[in-house]
Amino acid sequence: MKKNEISILGSGLIGSLLSIYLKKRGLDVHVYEKRADNRKGEYKEEGRSINMALSERGWKALEKVGLKEKVLPLTIPMYGRQIHNEHGQTSFIPYGKEGQAIYSISRGKFNQLLMDEAEKAGVNIHFEHRIEDVDLRNFEITVDNPESGLEKISSEVILGADGAYSSLRNAMLKQVRFNYKQEYISHGYKELSIPPTADGEFAMDPNALHIWPRGSFMLIALPNPDKSFTCTLFLPFEGERVCFENIRDEKDVKGVFQTYFDDAYQLMPQLSEQYFSNPTSSLITIECYPWMLNKSLLIGDSSHAMVPFYGQGMNCGFEDCMILDSLIEKIGTSAWELVFAKFQKKRKPDTDAICQLALENFEEMKADVADPKFIIRKKIEAKLHALYPNDWIPLYTMVTFSSMPYSEAYALGKLQQKIMDTVMANPLITQNWDKLDYEDIIDQLDKAKAV
Amino acid sequence: MKKNEISILGSGLIGSLLSIYLKKRGLDVHVYEKRADNRKGEYKEEGRSINMALSERGWKALEKVGLKEKVLPLTIPMYGRQIHNEHGQTSFIPYGKEGQAIYSISRGKFNQLLMDEAEKAGVNIHFEHRIEDVDLRNFEITVDNPESGLEKISSEVILGADGAYSSLRNAMLKQVRFNYKQEYISHGYKELSIPPTADGEFAMDPNALHIWPRGSFMLIALPNPDKSFTCTLFLPFEGERVCFENIRDEKDVKGVFQTYFDDAYQLMPQLSEQYFSNPTSSLITIECYPWMLNKSLLIGDSSHAMVPFYGQGMNCGFEDCMILDSLIEKIGTSAWELVFAKFQKKRKPDTDAICQLALENFEEMKADVADPKFIIRKKIEAKLHALYPNDWIPLYTMVTFSSMPYSEAYALGKLQQKIMDTVMANPLITQNWDKLDYEDIIDQLDKAKAV
Numbered sequence: 001m002k003k004n005e006i007s008i009l010g011s012g013l014i015g016s017l018l019s020i021y022l023k024k025r026g027l028d029v030h031v032y033e034k035r036a037d038n039r040k041g042e043y044k045e046e047g048r049s050i051n052m053a054l055s056e057r058g059w060k061a062l063e064k065v066g067l068k069e070k071v072l073p074l075t076i077p078m079y080g081r082q083i084h085n086e087h088g089q090t091s092f093i094p095y096g097k098e099g100q101a102i103y104s105i106s107r108g109k110f111n112q113l114l115m116d117e118a119e120k121a122g123v124n125i126h127f128e129h130r131i132e133d134v135d136l137r138n139f140e141i142t143v144d145n146p147e148s149g150l151e152k153i154s155s156e157v158i159l160g161a162d163g164a165y166s167s168l169r170n171a172m173l174k175q176v177r178f179n180y181k182q183e184y185i186s187h188g189y190k191e192l193s194i195p196p197t198a199d200g201e202f203a204m205d206p207n208a209l210h211i212w213p214r215g216s217f218m219l220i221a222l223p224n225p226d227k228s229f230t231c232t233l234f235l236p237f238e239g240e241r242v243c244f245e246n247i248r249d250e251k252d253v254k255g256v257f258q259t260y261f262d263d264a265y266q267l268m269p270q271l272s273e274q275y276f277s278n279p280t281s282s283l284i285t286i287e288c289y290p291w292m293l294n295k296s297l298l299i300g301d302s303s304h305a306m307v308p309f310y311g312q313g314m315n316c317g318f319e320d321c322m323i324l325d326s327l328i329e330k331i332g333t334s335a336w337e338l339v340f341a342k343f344q345k346k347r348k349p350d351t352d353a354i355c356q357l358a359l360e361n362f363e364e365m366k367a368d369v370a371d372p373k374f375i376i377r378k379k380i381e382a383k384l385h386a387l388y389p390n391d392w393i394p395l396y397t398m399v400t401f402s403s404m405p406y407s408e409a410y411a412l413g414k415l416q417q418k419i420m421d422t423v424m425a426n427p428l429i430t431q432n433w434d435k436l437d438y439e440d441i442i443d444q445l446d447k448a449k450a451v
Numbered sequence: 452m453k454k455n456e457i458s459i460l461g462s463g464l465i466g467s468l469l470s471i472y473l474k475k476r477g478l479d480v481h482v483y484e485k486r487a488d489n490r491k492g493e494y495k496e497e498g499r500s501i502n503m504a505l506s507e508r509g510w511k512a513l514e515k516v517g518l519k520e521k522v523l524p525l526t527i528p529m530y531g532r533q534i535h536n537e538h539g540q541t542s543f544i545p546y547g548k549e550g551q552a553i554y555s556i557s558r559g560k561f562n563q564l565l566m567d568e569a570e571k572a573g574v575n576i577h578f579e580h581r582i583e584d585v586d587l588r589n590f591e592i593t594v595d596n597p598e599s600g601l602e603k604i605s606s607e608v609i610l611g612a613d614g615a616y617s618s619l620r621n622a623m624l625k626q627v628r629f630n631y632k633q634e635y636i637s638h639g640y641k642e643l644s645i646p647p648t649a650d651g652e653f654a655m656d657p658n659a660l661h662i663w664p665r666g667s668f669m670l671i672a673l674p675n676p677d678k679s680f681t682c683t684l685f686l687p688f689e690g691e692r693v694c695f696e697n698i699r700d701e702k703d704v705k706g707v708f709q710t711y712f713d714d715a716y717q718l719m720p721q722l723s724e725q726y727f728s729n730p731t732s733s734l735i736t737i738e739c740y741p742w743m744l745n746k747s748l749l750i751g752d753s754s755h756a757m758v759p760f761y762g763q764g765m766n767c768g769f770e771d772c773m774i775l776d777s778l779i780e781k782i783g784t785s786a787w788e789l790v791f792a793k794f795q796k797k798r799k800p801d802t803d804a805i806c807q808l809a810l811e812n813f814e815e816m817k818a819d820v821a822d823p824k825f826i827i828r829k830k831i832e833a834k835l836h837a838l839y840p841n842d843w844i845p846l847y848t849m850v851t852f853s854s855m856p857y858s859e860a861y862a863l864g865k866l867q868q869k870i871m872d873t874v875m876a877n878p879l880i881t882q883n884w885d886k887l888d889y890e891d892i893i894d895q896l897d898k899a900k901a902v
Contacts, residue, residue, distance in 0.1 A: 181632040184629075
């Protein structure tokens with residue numbers, strides 16, 4: 001039987017980057033991927049979340065293996081949220097300080113680049129190898145390939161970078177004392193698109209993430225290098241108001257878009273066609289523990305799939321790779337179980353925190369950002385950060401533009417939220433926000449932190 | 452292909468009672484059970500939770516199908532908790548009013564009686580039929596029998612009474628938007644026994660549930676008709692103090708029992724032998740939703756396995772059967788999906804509540820009952836109940852001696868808890884508890900309920 005040193009399940013973004021990290025440590029790395037190699041023949045996206053937003057944690061993990069410069073040309077910086085109201089008016093809320101941006105990137109192209117780099121480094125990616133079984137007693141995986149059929153492969157180490165529906169996790173689920181939770185939110189999503197204008201330009205400002213917040217639902221749009229935008233419509237699956245269940249024909253689609261997203265609707269000539277041909281997908285949160293069993297480990301979405309509303313799923317998975325690599329650097333490759341035990345212990349509180357933040361940010365995106373007070377709140381926090389850059393770092397900044405552990409950002413964010421709730425309760429805040437006693441707010445935070 | 456009207460997975464306590472209910476509605480009922488028929492040959496218990504405590508909800512469900520009188524002779528009433536301290540001294544805390552008891556019954560004998568009754572009623576129980584696959588698209592189950600091999604069976608309705616590791620639930624888990632959670636507690640359990648005395652009598656009072664609460668761990672004992680007691684030792688799996696991991700040899704077992712449970716130890720001549728031959732089992736809580744997919748439904752532990760600390764797992768499962776039957780009575784058997792939809796909607800908040808109460812009661816059993824103040828608290832609540840029988844019903848009584856929906860009992864219990872916490876904060880409560888303004892406590896509860 002074939003014996004691998006390292007078998008990685010899944011050649012997605014996380015599996016590919018992880019394989020590069022491990023190859024650079026001198027290991028023999030094999031990646032098993034059920035899909036065909038999409039770098040051959042005509043490239044086709046597969047109807048799932050096409051645009052990602054790269055931010056600090058992701059960049060840092062790419063930089064450590066020398067890939068930052070190669071990835072940058074594939075991205076478009078987005079400096080803030082462009083909010084569209086029902087009348088087509090827009091307002092811009094910056095994400096951070098001047099120059100700070102998150103970077104729109106196509107999942108497909110990015111994944112191809114990472115697979116190219118992995119193979120260049122010497123990683124073996126086995127495409128069209130579906131995982132049929134993971135046997136954790138004998139540490140054997142059974143793969144199925146259309147050409148060679150079923151094959152058993154023995155491995156010293158098995159890493160599950162195989163996403164929310166992980167085969168490795170399914171094998172762990174049958175083990176005793178494996179805690180597991182999968183939870184779907186009531187909303188689903190559908191991808192649509194805004195093509196370039198007739199003269200080949202972006203139809204809206206490309207350097208922003210566009211949001212049409214409508215309380216119980218929303219539309220967003222991210223720019224692509226081909227000057228189109230990928231839009232994502234988030235609606236409840238069922239209900240009394242606007243929901244997927246109630247949109248049955250072209251008339252319904254047009255009705256919803258004309259009523260709620262008219263400025264976007266004017267830019268979407270293929271709306272109805274796309275609406276009925278693209279799938280409606282669901283959104284899952286996964287939490288589990290432990291992440292390891294002997295020399296196997298879950299990493300990325302397989303251990304902590306999150307809803308996409310903080311734009312951190314990929315960044316968090318990349319950070320997983322970097323943290324795992326640091327532990328391998330420190331401990332070596334002769335004590336995998338120790339490496340994995342330290343990894344899960346350190347990382348679990350952080351991934352719990354970002355999963356929770358991602359759920360909470362959905363409320364902010366679909367409802368709060370439409371509130372004029374929300375903009376005031378963001379301005380106050382930005383001013384606090386400008387005046388006291390080390391003492392008040394807005395939550396979004398801690399998560400997106402720093403590498404502070406997510407759990408610390410979460411805890412600090414809760415303290416800030418309490419204080420800001422009091423500040424915003426001031427009935428004159430809209431007029432007075434610029435003249436607040438900012439030092440006093442910082443004092444309040446210091447006191448809260450000391451408790 | 453064989454086509455059943457009703458296929459029930461599992462002939463355990465819930466599956467057997469459910470089959471009786473459905474047979475009485477004139478349906479064609481087939482039960483598939485992976486184990487052999489344990490009524491044939493010598494009976495052997497299987498090392499899992501042997502003693503159950505039947506209470507009001509269970510009795511009511513048995514009574515509705517005329518089985519109460521047949522089950523009663525198999526039971527031993529337990530009127531309260533007999534608490535054993537480290538010095539072997541005991542104190543008795545009644546469960547309810549005089550005459551109110553929970554009833555110890557052996558799982559094995561009880562299950563045999565229910566299977567006998569099911570077969571008498573015309574139910575077909577297929578033993579040694581392991582479920583290999585549940586195909587929810589075609590509504591086919593694949594069973595494996597040592598004699599006849601693999602067989603596919605088509606069903607109009609599939610009911611999963613197949614417990615915490617349910618095959619039906621595993622099939623549902625792969626469906627989209629199935630929310631699922633499995634969580635193990637840090638403690639495990641091991642069954643041991645106290646045999647009858649030399650002159651063939653019970654070694655302790657048989658009409659009580661015995662508890663040796665030791666803070667972070669405990670021992671309990673329930674009486675059996677053969678005058679023995681079944682003991683269950685609950686310990687953390689690992690840790691620094693007393694835990695399963697740290698008990699490695701006979702000396703360790705004796706050390707722990709002599710130190711913490713000496714009075715029980717004196718009654719356990721086969722302790723070490725049993726300790727090392729009996730398995731250490733884990734304790735799981737399962738929550739999921741929805742419970743149905745088309746005409747399939749999860750029932751009992753398969754949808755809401757709980758830890759055993761409120762003695763409600765079986766009672767709750769029996770109540771499930773009765774509630775499902777009431778809906779069938781009302782709606783009929785031509786609209787199964789409507790029956791199941793109403794069942795899950797009504798029942799889920801209640802099973803969530805009892806799962807949570809079961810977790811919380813572990814704290815009470817292993818720690819609080821040893822506190823002298825706990826006894827005072829129970830006495831105050833008993834007196835409140837005696838003075839105002841309709842206005843203050845202790846939580847344990849609502850859960851155990853009534854059929855009030857668990858979710859209502861839970862909510863009311865939380866209000867009572869808050870009020871009792873204030874009452875108990877009185878520094879002179881030990882002396883004054885009998886002279887409190889009881890009417891005022893009732894007023895407080897009424898006010899809290901009105902909010």
